[in-house]
Amino acid sequence: MIHPSHEKTNGRTAQMTSADLIARDRAVVSPAIYRYTDIAFARGEGVFLYDFEGNRYYDMAAGIATMNVGHCHPRVVQAIADQAGRLIHAAAHVGYMAPYVEIVETLRSLMPPPLDVGKALLVNSGSEAVESALKLARAVTGRSMVLAFIDGFHGRPMGALAATGSSSGYRRHLGGLLAGVEHVPYPSCGRCAFGHGPRAPQDCCGQWKAFIQMTLDKLVHPDDLAAILVEPIAGEGGYIVPPDDFLPFLRQVCDRTGALLIVDEVQTGLGRTGRWFAFEHSGIAPDIVALGKAIGGGLPLGGIIARADLMDRWWPAAHGSTFGGNPIACRAGLETIAIMREEGLLENAVRVGARLRQGFEEARPYAPAIGEVRGRGLMVAVDLVDRQGQPLSTDLLKQVIKSLGKHGVVMTKCGPSALRFAPALILTERQADEVVTRVIEVVQGLAA
Ligand SMILES: Cc1ncc(COP(=O)(O)O)c(C=O)c1O
Missing domain, CATH: 3.90.1150.10 (Aspartate Aminotransferase, domain 1)
Known part of the structure; x- marks a missing residue:
């Protein structure tokens, strides 16, 4: 060699x-x-x-x-080699594959109710996961509007980019992105959008709540709101840890309006914050979780896990991809999760x-x-x-x-x-x- x-x-x-x-x-x-x-x-x-x-x-x-x-963990390397010797690719649209089912079973078992009995769909990246979540939310609510956050990052392809609000540089010369996304400020107490100097999150001024309410009163009719899309900690935006009542407040807004809460765990997910998913710190459960990055153990893998009743309303052929849920990526992810548990x-x-x-x-x-x-x-x-x-x-x-x-x-x-x-x-x-x-x-x- x-x-x-x-x-x-x-x-x-x-x-x-x-x-x-x-x-x-x-x-x-x-x-x-x-x-x-x-x-x-x-x-x-x-x-x-x-x-x-x-x-x-x-x-x-x-x-x-x-x-x-870590890089090249011997068990992940072995899992990749074993799977490569058995089946590299066949496509979920063509038939059924054990690694696909097993990683979905494993990921949902790490989640609280109702997602522990949720259903999933696998794609190739975090951005694709976010776009899948937005498609599902629009499809099952029949509504078009999405609330996202300034300082939020959800990816660079045109759909995910429409929700990204962490830098205008990503949008430069790209008018005409996915329509229907309104941005509101992420509660960033270090650099408060409402001018209240640096503070600890527990001393947050809370004005972001009034801003969301104003947006619903003046710009986005609650009947049109399909989803709120949010990172539990703003990643690319600066590792901003929001106040404790942030996700519970968004949960309440969704429950009141009939919109779905999509939590983007692409960066925070799979243990990085000390819980399998960062939304667990807040005690609420989202309707849809977007996953990526670590779940493929270093290979390209993304996915969404949603309440089963939502997924069951998504019709056959509504979504998918050639490589989504590739067996080698799923095996690398499964081995990664096993190592994380054992170690x-x-x-x-x-x-x-x-x-x-x-x-x-x-x-x-x-x-x-x-x-x-x-x-x-x-x-x-x-x-x-x-x-x-x-x-x-x-x-x-x-x-x-x-x-x-x-x-x-x-x-x-x-x-x-x-x-x-x-x-x-x-x-x-x-x-x-x-x-x-x-x-x-x-x-x-x-x-x-
Ligand atoms: C929170 C979040 N969502 C989505 C994405 C996009 O993921 P990908 O680059 O795999 O498309 C990222 C990437 O950094 C991310 O941090």
Whole structure:
């Protein structure tokens, strides 16, 4: 077998270098894909990525909050190989496949009533899951309007993008997206849309409630409201943890108006916040849950789980996709869930996430560039601020992230000015401490 860092070119085996690969990539791949780092990944193992020169990096991105049991967990690798030797693809539209059924049974068993007896449909990505949820909501309510949130992120294809409200950059020059989506402010107490300075979520001004009511009074008639689409923690928008009464309030609005509550768990789902699904922290149950990222164990898989009575009203051939619920992706997801259970990774996410946040909080007195630290479980955001205490510009933040890459830490951002920590849920406290130390060194160095 040829080692991954070697490849055959023109009949001879050449050593691949990171610089070569990056140059070739830049020649043929669209610049529309923004890269947070200038690193080429040759392989991954656990919480680490390695480049073609063998340099090791702490991976705080984890494939964008996806690789929950770490890179190339031997059991996931084996599950993929076993399934590949049995059945790679046959398509759910053509017949029935055991991995599809098993992952749906497993996912719903992790949910509270009524979703524990809900029904599911699998697709290939988070965006497709969101669009599936919107289609289901419109189809079964016969209504057209959707409430979504400023600071919410639901994906980039034209339908999901119509609900995304975290940056106008995603919508630039793209008029005429899916019609019928109205946005209201996400309760972001660090940067209150209603001008009430930074506060803890428990001291929230609550004006977002009046704004939603005003929207229903003036813009969207309740009889036309098909769904409210919401992230339980705004992910891309900045790891914003809303006040405790947020989801219960939305549940009440839906119950009053007959609209469906769609919770987008694409990023928060599968244990990252210390519960299998982040909506569980609020004690309510949604009508439809959108899933993606971690459920495929690193392979493309998305899906929706909805109340059975809703799914039963969706008619045959109303929705689907060629690859949705691919057997290899389902097997990788099933093995990931089994490992998470056996290794107690939800508890680990709570413990190590707290340690990470504490590390940055404690550094603040001597590292003035560290601003607000927030999140839940292993969804941690660290705002960076300039010498005047103002949020760092997004351009500077991106430079900091590139610099972190050079110091062995790979990560992305969230919101306009925060470093985003979404590592594998196997991260240890010792590793978390080392990451904090490296990040502080880089941030301090740049500030100096
Ligand atoms: C909350 C949320 N929803 C939807 C999506 C879109 O998922 P995908 O990129 O798999 O289409 C993302 C991706 O980051 C997400 O964070």
